[in-house]
Amino acid sequence: TTGYITYDEGFGNTGSCQSEITYIDGEAGILRYRGYPIEQLSENCRFIDVAYLVIYGELPSTAERARFSAALTEQAPLRAGMERFIQNFPRDAHPMAVLSSSLNALGAYYPHIASNNHQRDLEHFDEAAAIALSKVRTIAAHTYRVSGGLPLNYPKKSLGYAENFLHLMFSVPYDEYNATPEVARAINLFLLLHAEHEQNCSTSTVRMVASAGANLFASAAAGVNALWGPLHGGANQAVIQMLTAIHEAGDDGSKFLEDAKNGKARLMGFGHRVYKNYDPRAKIIKGSFDAALASLGITNDPLLDIARNLEQAALSDDYFISRKLYPNVDFYSGLIMNALKIPAEMFTVMFAIGRMPGWIAQWHEVASNPKAKINRPRQIYVGPAKRDVPGFGE
Numbered sequence: 001t002t003g004y005i006t007y008d009e010g011f012g013n014t015g016s017c018q019s020e021i022t023y024i025d026g027e028a029g030i031l032r033y034r035g036y037p038i039e040q041l042s043e044n045c046r047f048i049d050v051a052y053l054v055i056y057g058e059l060p061s062t063a064e065r066a067r068f069s070a071a072l073t074e075q076a077p078l079r080a081g082m083e084r085f086i087q088n089f090p091r092d093a094h095p096m097a098v099l100s101s102s103l104n105a106l107g108a109y110y111p112h113i114a115s116n117n118h119q120r121d122l123e124h125f126d127e128a129a130a131i132a133l134s135k136v137r138t139i140a141a142h143t144y145r146v147s148g149g150l151p152l153n154y155p156k157k158s159l160g161y162a163e164n165f166l167h168l169m170f171s172v173p174y175d176e177y178n179a180t181p182e183v184a185r186a187i188n189l190f191l192l193l194h195a196e197h198e199q200n201c202s203t204s205t206v207r208m209v210a211s212a213g214a215n216l217f218a219s220a221a222a223g224v225n226a227l228w229g230p231l232h233g234g235a236n237q238a239v240i241q242m243l244t245a246i247h248e249a250g251d252d253g254s255k256f257l258e259d260a261k262n263g264k265a266r267l268m269g270f271g272h273r274v275y276k277n278y279d280p281r282a283k284i285i286k287g288s289f290d291a292a293l294a295s296l297g298i299t300n301d302p303l304l305d306i307a308r309n310l311e312q313a314a315l316s317d318d319y320f321i322s323r324k325l326y327p328n329v330d331f332y333s334g335l336i337m338n339a340l341k342i343p344a345e346m347f348t349v350m351f352a353i354g355r356m357p358g359w360i361a362q363w364h365e366v367a368s369n370p371k372a373k374i375n376r377p378r379q380i381y382v383g384p385a386k387r388d389v390p391g392f393g394e
C-alpha cells in the first residue's frame, strides 16, 4: 500500500473493503477499535476519548483531549436557523427523520466543509468532525424538547459530553438536570460501545455515499436513514416495545419465546450477521446495569426481569443455540435508556450519536484515499432474455 488505506477496488464487485479502524472476530466475540479491546476501552475511557481514538487513530494525550473537548464545546450550539428548522417539524415526527434531515442541513450552514470536493472538504476535516460529533447531540436533544412542546435548553461550557446531553434533554427552568456519576458513566458507556462496528449496514451506506465524493454531513445523514431500520439500529426501540408487550400480556417471556421459535415473533436484540457468539458489547452493558439502576433508586425493573428470563431460556434452547443466536448490543441497551426515562423513539437516535465517530472515521478513510473508487455493487441479472416490443420494426 502507499501509506493510504488501499481501498479494495473490488468493493463494488466483492462487497468488501479494507479499513484500519475496527477488528471484529464474530466467532470469538472480539471487538477492537484501532487495536484496543472494547473491554479495556470501556473500563478506562470516556466516550470522547474513544471518539478521538476512532477518528484519529490514537488515544488522545492530555493536550489533545483538551483541544478536542474545547472544539466540541465550541461547536455544541446550533445556528438560529437550524433551531427553527427543528422546531418546524411536527411534534410527533420520528426523531430519526428530524436527525437525518438536520444533519444534511448542516451542509447548508457550513458550505466551506460541504463542498463535495473531498480535497477541499478535507482541509477543514477537524472542524467538520467537531461539528458533526457535537451537533448530533444538540440536534437530538432539541428534537426531544420540541416533541414535548418544551423550550430548548442551551449547552453549558462547564459540562462534559454526556452530562451536557442530559442537561440539554432534561433541564427545566430553575432546575438544571445534574447527572449522577453513575448515570453519566452509563451514557458514556452506551455511546462508546456504539462508536464503531466496521461495515454494518449504516456504515457501509456512509462509505457508499462518500465514495461518490459527497461531504461528511450528507454521508452521515444517509447512515442515519439506514440505521433507522428495525433490523439494524431500530432494534433497541423494538426490544423495549417487545418487553413492554410481554409484560402487559402478563407473560414472563416463556410464551413469547415459543412464538419466536414458531416464527410468529422475532426475539429482538438477539442474533447478529457477524457475532455467532455473545456480542461483547451486550456483556459490558449488562454488567453496568445494576450500578446505574441503583443510582437511580430503581430496585426492581419488571422489564429487566423479563429480559433476564428470556436470555436465560434462549441461551439453553436448541432453537437459538443451533442458529447461533445470542444477545446483541441492543438487547440490554434499551433497558438502560428506559430507566433514564429516555423515550423509546429516541433510542436509535442515541445509537446514532454513539456511532458518529465511526461514520466520521470511515468517511475520512474514503475521502482521504486518492485511490478510492466510486462504489458500484455488481448484480446477477435474472430477468427476461432479450425480446422485442410487439410491432417493433414492422
Ligand code: SDX
Pocket (backbone or CB within 6 Å): 196, 197, 199, 200, 201, 230, 231, 232, 233, 235, 260, 261, 265, 266, 267, 268, 269, 270, 271, 272, 273, 274, 323, 325, 328, 329, 330
Ligand atoms: C445491529 O452489522 C452490525 O454490526 C450491526 C450492529 C452495529 O453495531 O452496527 O451490530 C447493530 O444491527 C445489531 C442487530 C440488531 N437487530 C436485531 O436485534 C433484530 C433481531 N435480529 C435479527 O433480525 C437477525 O438476527 C439479524 C438481522 C440481526 C441477523 O440476521 P441474519 O444473520 O441474516 O440471520 P437470518 O435472518 O438469516 O436468520 C437465520 C435464522 C432464521 O431461522 P431459519 O430460517 O434458519 O429457520 O435465525 C432466525 C431466522 O428466522 N433468527 C431469529 C432471530 N434472528 C434470526 N429467530 C428469532 N429471533 C431472532 N432475533
